[in-house]
Structure formats: C-alpha cells, structure tokens
Amino acid sequence: SQKIEQNSEALNIQEGKTATLTCNYTNYSPAYLQWYRQDPGRGPVFLLLIRENEKEKRKERLKVTFDTTLKQSLFHITASQPADSATYLCALDMSPSSNTGKLIFGQGTTLQVKP
Amino acid sequence: ETGVTQSPTHLIKTRGQQVTLRCSSQSGHNTVSWYQQALGQGPQFIFQYYREEENGRGNFPPRFSGLQFPNYSSELNVNALELDDSALYLCASTFRTSGRNEQFFGPGTRLTVL
Numbered sequence: 001s002q003k004i005e006q007n008s009e010a011l012n013i014q015e016g017k018t019a020t021l022t023c024n025y026t027n028y029s030p031a032y033l034q035w036y037r038q039d040p041g042r043g044p045v046f047l048l049l050i051r052e053n054e055k056e057k058r059k060e061r062l063k064v065t066f067d068t069t070l071k072q073s074l075f076h077i078t079a080s081q082p083a084d085s086a087t088y089l090c091a092l093d094m095s096p097s098s099n100t101g102k103l104i105f106g107q108g109t110t111l112q113v114k115p
Numbered sequence: 116e117t118g119v120t121q122s123p124t125h126l127i128k129t130r131g132q133q134v135t136l137r138c139s140s141q142s143g144h145n146t147v148s149w150y151q152q153a154l155g156q157g158p159q160f161i162f163q164y165y166r167e168e169e170n171g172r173g174n175f176p177p178r179f180s181g182l183q184f185p186n187y188s189s190e191l192n193v194n195a196l197e198l199d200d201s202a203l204y205l206c207a208s209t210f211r212t213s214g215r216n217e218q219f220f221g222p223g224t225r226l227t228v229l
Contacts, residue, residue: 043205043220089157101146101209101218102171105157
C-alpha cells in the first residue's frame with residue numbers, strides 16, 4: 001500500500017531564509033500531490049496542488065516540485081517569516097489514476113521560523 | 116475560514132460509550148470525508164460519503180459509521196469507545212467532479228476517551 005514519509009518531524013530556521021520540506025512516497029506515482037498547512041488545534045488548510053505532468057508550481061512565496069522518478073515532492077517557503085511557523089502536511093489520493101478525494105497524509109513537518 | 120464547521124469542539128467520554136460528531140459542509144459540496152488525527156500524526160482516512168452514500172472506507176472497524184444529509188451536514192458515530200479512539204476528528208468537504216481537488220477541512224472535534 002502507499003506510504004508517505006515526510007523526512008523531518010521538525011525544522012527550525014531563521015527568518016528570511018528558505019525552508020525546504022521533503023515528502024517521499026513509496027508505491028505508485030499519484031496523479032497529483034497536495035500540500036496543506038495546519039496550525040495547532042485547527043484543521044488543515046489547502047496550499048498547493050501539483051499534477052504528475054508538472055515539474056514545479058508556485059504561489060507567492062511558496063514553490064512545490066514533483067519528481068515522479070525519485071517519488072518525491074519538495075516544498076519551499078522563500079523569505080520565511082515567523083507567521084509561517086506551522087505544521088505542513090503532504091497528501092496524495094488513494095487512487096493512482098483518479099480523483100477520489102480520499103487522501104493519504106504524511107505525518108507532517110513542524111516548521112519553526114525564528115525572528 | 117473554509118466554511119466547514121464541526122461540533123462539538125471538545126468532548127470527553129468513557130470507554131464503552133457512544134459518540135456522535137457533527138459536520139456542516141460548504142453549501143453545494145456533495146462529498147464529505149472524515150479523518151482521525153492522533154497527536155503528532157497526519158490525518159488518517161476513515162470514510163467518505165458522496166450524495167448520501169458511503170463511498171469508500173479506510174482501515175477502521177464497523178463501529179465507526181456515518182451519515183450524510185441532503186442539507187450538506189454529516190455525522191460520524193463511534194460505538195463502544197476505546198482509549199485509542201482519543202484523537203482529533205476532522206471532516207473535509209469538496210465538490211466532486213468540479214475538477215478541483217482540494218479538500219476544505221473543518222476545525223475538528225477533540226475527543227478524549229477515559
């Protein structure tokens with residue numbers, strides 16, 4: 001079955017630096033991969049989706065890459081701010097080829113940006 | 116805000132009891148999924164409802180059951196509560212076939228089983 005591993009449980013960086021979070025999956029390459037942000041005591045909030053035929057996607061200070069050969073997605077936050085401190089989750093669909101909306105999540109990486 | 120609400124926010128129950136958690140989806144969202152999130156873990160898929168029918172279940176026993184109503188609300192019921200059921204329960208809604216894949220999550224219900 002599909003498994004997702006987010007390489008770091010916690011990441012501490014200085015304000016202004018670029019944070020890079022890693023998401024690896026083990027089995028089939030999904031049709032798309034999503035990234036969510038979760039603040040303590042809150043539900044996850046959708047950030048970005050990248051499809052299998054896209055190498056890179058950007059949204060403001062966020063950038064996601066998707067390498068189906070390495071079975072890996074990288075999530076970058078440039079010019080990081082203390083307000084970016086949160087847990088970031090990657091997720092992919094349980095179906096390799098269709099959009100079922102049933103997601104498998106990684107365990108999350110908690111990012112702490114220090115002023 | 117995602118437009119998805121859940122109630123109650125917190126709940127304390129004892130082993131063996133039954134609990135009902137509620138979710139109100141965004142208007143027009145025909146699909147709702149429920150997830151269980153243990154402390155320090157990512158959410159785990161419990162089941163999904165599409166147009167009021169169960170549409171897939173994760174690795175959870177039958178004592179976890181659900182309902183979806185025509186007014187975009189839904190319920191998660193858990194019978195014979197166990198200590199390991201203590202977790203944050205999240206519902207997420209979407210409009211399937213819209214071509215958009217993101218899920219809109221509610222704030223969750225924190226369930227503690229003593």
